[in-house]
Amino acid sequence: MLTMPSLEFLHDAILKTLCINWEERTLAIRCIPNGFTSMRETTITFSNVINVIVPHTDAWGPSFYINEARIEANRVSLEMQSGDVIVIETVEPCIEIREALEG
Numbered sequence: 001m002l003t004m005p006s007l008e009f010l011h012d013a014i015l016k017t018l019c020i021n022w023e024e025r026t027l028a029i030r031c032i033p034n035g036f037t038s039m040r041e042t043t044i045t046f047s048n049v050i051n052v053i054v055p056h057t058d059a060w061g062p063s064f065y066i067n068e069a070r071i072e073a074n075r076v077s078l079e080m081q082s083g084d085v086i087v088i089e090t091v092e093p094c095i096e097i098r099e100a101l102e103g
Contacts, residue, residue, distance in 0.1 A: 007095075013034055027088055029046075040099050047096070050089050051087070067081045074089060074091065
């Protein structure tokens, strides 16, 4: 059984973009991790995506910061500081994390 890596570094990260590749069944999230890590702009790619839920109601007020990332089997939930929860479901756990190269 595959396991997903820890996503704790996403606390207080800035969410930049979500990009779905329909044909390849992938979802790429581009973000900037918080200042407490040495990570640069990072892309997290989910493979074998079967469902994505992306509400944007700002129940707690507008924000582009991630509050918490939770992993449960083949589901990742990103709770935004706006109160919205982005949900990504995959056939099996499969995440690739890449930092941008220094320019």
